[in-house]
Amino acid sequence: MIHWQVIIPLFLFLIIIFAIGFWANKQVRTSNSFLQEYFLGGREMGGFLLAMTMMATYGSASSFIGGPGVSYNLGLGWVLLAMAQLPAGYFVLMVLGKKFAIISRRYEAITLIDFLKKRYNSNAIIVLSAISIIVFLFASMTAQWVGGARLIESLTGMNYTTSLLIFAVTVLVYVIIGGFRAVALTDALQGSIMIIGTVILLIGTIIAGGGIDQIMASLYNDNPQMLSPFGSDGSLTPLYVSSFWILIGLGVIGLPQIAVRAMSYKDSKSLHKAIIIGTIGIGTIMFGMHLIGVLARPVIPGIEVADTVMPTLTLKVLPPILAGVVLAAPMAAIMSTVNALLMMVSSTVVKDIYLNFINPDASDKQIKNRSFLVTTVIGLAVIIFALKPPEFLIWLNLFAFGGLESAFLWSVVFGLYWKKANKYGAISSMIVGLALYIAIDRLSPHIFGMHTVTIPIFASLIIFVIVSLATQRVGGMTNQ
Amino acid sequence: MQDQRFKVANREALIGVGLVIINFAIWFGFAYGLGSGDPSEYNYILGFPEWFFYSCIAGTVFMIFLIWITIKVFFKEVSFEEQEEEQ
Numbered sequence: 001m002i003h004w005q006v007i008i009p010l011f012l013f014l015i016i017i018f019a020i021g022f023w024a025n026k027q028v029r030t031s032n033s034f035l036q037e038y039f040l041g042g043r044e045m046g047g048f049l050l051a052m053t054m055m056a057t058y059g060s061a062s063s064f065i066g067g068p069g070v071s072y073n074l075g076l077g078w079v080l081l082a083m084a085q086l087p088a089g090y091f092v093l094m095v096l097g098k099k100f101a102i103i104s105r106r107y108e109a110i111t112l113i114d115f116l117k118k119r120y121n122s123n124a125i126i127v128l129s130a131i132s133i134i135v136f137l138f139a140s141m142t143a144q145w146v147g148g149a150r151l152i153e154s155l156t157g158m159n160y161t162t163s164l165l166i167f168a169v170t171v172l173v174y175v176i177i178g179g180f181r182a183v184a185l186t187d188a189l190q191g192s193i194m195i196i197g198t199v200i201l202l203i204g205t206i207i208a209g210g211g212i213d214q215i216m217a218s219l220y221n222d223n224p225q226m227l228s229p230f231g232s233d234g235s236l237t238p239l240y241v242s243s244f245w246i247l248i249g250l251g252v253i254g255l256p257q258i259a260v261r262a263m264s265y266k267d268s269k270s271l272h273k274a275i276i277i278g279t280i281g282i283g284t285i286m287f288g289m290h291l292i293g294v295l296a297r298p299v300i301p302g303i304e305v306a307d308t309v310m311p312t313l314t315l316k317v318l319p320p321i322l323a324g325v326v327l328a329a330p331m332a333a334i335m336s337t338v339n340a341l342l343m344m345v346s347s348t349v350v351k352d353i354y355l356n357f358i359n360p361d362a363s364d365k366q367i368k369n370r371s372f373l374v375t376t377v378i379g380l381a382v383i384i385f386a387l388k389p390p391e392f393l394i395w396l397n398l399f400a401f402g403g404l405e406s407a408f409l410w411s412v413v414f415g416l417y418w419k420k421a422n423k424y425g426a427i428s429s430m431i432v433g434l435a436l437y438i439a440i441d442r443l444s445p446h447i448f449g450m451h452t453v454t455i456p457i458f459a460s461l462i463i464f465v466i467v468s469l470a471t472q473r474v475g476g477m478t479n480q
Numbered sequence: 481m482q483d484q485r486f487k488v489a490n491r492e493a494l495i496g497v498g499l500v501i502i503n504f505a506i507w508f509g510f511a512y513g514l515g516s517g518d519p520s521e522y523n524y525i526l527g528f529p530e531w532f533f534y535s536c537i538a539g540t541v542f543m544i545f546l547i548w549i550t551i552k553v554f555f556k557e558v559s560f561e562e563q564e565e566e567q
């Protein structure tokens with residue numbers, strides 16, 4: 001079945017996004033510093049753009065499709081857990097904050113790895129970081145790509161391959177030609193759609209359910225535990241839920257695609273404004289979408305596949321045109337995550353590997369050609385993998401988030417705020433964090449009733465401090 | 481030698497840590513303080529269970545307000561460029 005009223009708004013949305021890509025390409029062509037323009041948008045972002053690009057990059061398929069599905073089954077306890085994401089709006093920008101902005105300008109850093117390289121002065125760190133970024137982000141990009149294609153498939157009735165190609169070509173064209181500026185500008189549009197879509201669907205669902213009182217009453221009759229903070233099956237213990245503050249709130253500082261945004265804004269004012277707008281935006285989306293999942297239960301009972309809750313609900317409670325606008329929201333969320341990841345992987349290959357190890361004296365023109373080429377090749381590779389996703393990639397994607405946090409969090413934070421932090425500490429904490437994360441994930445993911453990421457984060461913190469202190473003399477030479 | 485701007489930056493990072501602690505305390509305290517009893521004994525505010533209203537709705541609105549005030553009062557504007565070292 002094809003819903004034309006739904007497809008038309010989606011189609012308009014894609015056209016606007018294309019237009020932004022072409023406009024940004026003009027800026028790229030006229031800029032006198034290609035690298036800084038293409039990968040950082042010339043460090044010109046204002047507060048609104050910064051807030052939107054942080055929010056849109058952070059909010060992904062799981063905020064709009066996966067999350068509401070889990071809330072549908074677990075109840076208000078899952079909304080409580082989702083609210084642990086509020087710090088991603090202010091904490092990340094406050095902690096990286098002005099220090100990161102000043103230092104990355106001083107180092108002339110374009111990527112997160114540039115910063116680590118200048119701070120720790122170590123090739124091992126560049127290689128280790130580049131590998132973890134490429135491997136983990138490539139995997140999560142493929143997963144998001146698959147999610148985007150599935151969404152188009154379910155909305156339009158086209159087959160998977162056609163849906164994937166439509167999605168992929170749209171994203172590739174504007175990212176390749178427009179670079180970071182196109183990504184940030186489309187993020188602003190996509191972020192706004194995410195917020196507006198959430199609010200419309202929340203209101204629509206409450207009306208369809210006959211008001212909050214009535215919805216809560218029928219949830220209570222269904223299973224009283226739906227209204228408790230412990231989840232419908234009692235699985236959400238306070239410790240488990242609290243450990244999510246590390247994964248999806250505080251640890252977000254360690255995600256390279258987020259951190260790089262904290263070096264791309266214009267001035268202090270932009271930062272201040274972005275913190276407020278970003279917190280309101282993330283709060284609205286995370287609260288709204290997850291609450292919608294719970295409220296959906298009495299409205300559309302008996303959904304078996306959790307991922308279909310949000311699209312089914314939208315088509316049921318909203319008139320077609322509004323449904324089209326709301327369904328553009330998860331599409332926007334997926335696109336805005338994918339475009340950031342694509343940019344991130346491409347900048348890692350071009351700036352951190354090609355310019356560091358292969359051809360340090362590349363001319364501006366060479367860099368330009370390489371950047372377009374690399375972004376295109378990576379994009380095409382993702383399409384090929386997404387056509388028939390290999391088991392291995394799906395497995396990697398599951399711990400992309402936690403893996404990157406375990407690897408980068410302390411290297412970034414201590415690199416900024418602790419003078420004694422040195423390369424030995426950074427390398428050992430990266431290796432211990434990653435290895436422990438993968439080991440715990442394989443052996444006992446809910447170790448001591450906490451999320452997998454908790455222990456690796458603490459262990460890599462301790463290792464970082466001990467090793468840095470123990471090697472002060474050895475590292476003294478390179479550290480200064 | 482310590483750059484004056486870094487003092488500002490360090491203080492603001494600490495404020496961020498403080499805000500997260502407050503946020504966590506409100507979130508955790510109301511959720512498990514009010515929500516641990518049996519659901520049949522819950523009170524409701526605007527249709528939502530009391531714990532949920534305070535922890536997830538009022539708590540979030542309060543945090544946004546607090547962040548706004550904090551930025552207006554404590555956050556300083558500094559230049560990110562390198563020229564004004566001597567000040």
